[in-house]
Amino acid sequence: MHTIFELQQLIEKAIREVEYPANPGKLYEPISYIMRLGGKRIRPVLLLLSSELFNHEASKAMEAALAIETFHNFTLIHDDIMDNAPLRRGQDTVHIKWGVNNAILSGDVMMVEANKHLTRLDAAVLKNALHCFNATAQGVCEGQQLDMEFEQRTDVSIREYINMIRLKTAVLVAGAMKLGAIVAGATEEDANYLYDFGENFGIAFQLQDDILDVFGDPAKFGKQVGGDIISNKQTFLLLKLKELAKGEDLSLLESQYSNTDYPAKIEAITTLYNQYGIRDLAITKMKHSLDIAFSALDKVSAAPAKKDELLQLAHSLIEREH
Template identity: 80%
Template sequence: MHTIFELQQLLETAINKVEYPAHPAKLYEPLRYIMRLGGKRIRPILVLLSSELFDKDAADAIEAALAIETFHNFTLIHDDIMDNAPLRRGQDTVHIKWGVNNAILSGDVMMVEANKHLTNLDSSVLKAALNCFNTTAQGVCEGQQLDMEFEQRSDVSIPEYINMIRLKTAVLVGGAMKLGAIVAGASDQNAELLYNFGENFGLAFQLQDDILDVYGDPAKFGKQVGGDIISNKQTFLLLKLKELANTEDQLKIQLQETNTDLQSKIGVITSLYNKYFIRELAMDEMKHSLDTAFSSLTQVSIAETKKAELIHLAKSLINREH
């Protein structure tokens, strides 16, 4: 079994070795750019880790990991266009650097490149791997659509929000783990249990992100603390507040939606979160997802010692400050 650090090195080497066509330059330059911008590489690492759980050498699962990372970065290019985001990992987003039309097309070809990586897998696992990948990709698109629709609605329920983040964020984590298991020839039951672990862990990860957006340390978070409050984003925290607030506080929440004094807006909403113990309730929800995740991992029928690296990674991600 490799350590996380060794898997990261293996992955970075593989990413740097991928050769995209030279022409048309403006189609392929954005691919090289975004794939080498770095990031945590959590999803492809999970592919490799999952394959090693079942005694497959990580090197044999590298094409599946590259497929997942290429797909993930494709979604980032298109998400950044939809969100009109100027920065990604502290650098210009692809549409800012090359223009919107170029970014759309480069994103499209990334989806093709992701599939090309998958076709390099052994034919004995290819069909199952493609089914897993396509189901995952479709779920992510559904989640992004729901996220956009929720921006126009004031009646989003917490179960709807949980389902949206499950699709937008968590299914890719689950899909990455299931793909690693499939490549390694794991049983259907073990592959599904790993998927359940990944999906529920992905939910916990996103809920942690919602909490960090309000309560994170600005020096460590890497993004503007309170960004979700400023953009009136309907996170678990805001939806829970709306559910619990009294009539007077409901009015305060409504007034903040159009408040242009951003520091005041962050202050008012955060104080309401504190009044109703929203952070604690969000932590409870996150812990519930984590418990469900680890319950699935316990049932995966391999030696517990083999799960140590995965458990260590999961705990470090949940205890993160950014």
């Protein structure tokens, strides 16, 4: 078994060794650029950890890990275009650096590159691996579509929101873990347990992100605190407040949507969150998803000691500093 750090190093080395065609330069340079921007490589790490649960050498699952990371970065290129985001990991986004049309096309080619990585897997697991990958990719796209649609709606339910983050965020974590198990030759039952772990852990991770966006320490969280409030993003916290607030409180909340005095807006809505105990309700919801996740992991038929690195990574991600 490798440590998380060792797996991150293996992934970085594998990414650097991927050779893309030299021409056309404006098609392939953006791919090398975004793939080498860094990040924690959480999804490929989870894939390799899942594979190693079943006595499978990490290097044998590396093509699957590269497929997942390539697909993930493809979605980032297109998400940044949709969000008109200027920066990604502190650097210019691909569409800022090369233009929107080039960014779209480079993203398209990344989907092809991801499939090319998968086709290098052993023929015995290839069909199941492709099925898992394609279902995962489709789910992520569905989640992004729902997220965009929710921006135009005022009647989004908490159930709908949880389903959206399941698709947009959690399905890729789940799919990566199931793919790692498939490549390692795990039983269908074990692969599905890992999928259940990843899906519910991914939901918990996003709920924690929602909480930190309001209550986190900006120096430790790495983002502007209150960004979701400023943009009227329909997170679990806002939806729960809309569900519980009555009378003058509900009127106050609704009056804040158009408020452009952002510090005052953040203060007003945060005060309402505190008044209605929204943070504690969100934490309870997050912990419920975590309980389901860890229960699924317990059922995976691998020695408990082999799950240590996976558990360590999961706890480190969910216990990010407030």
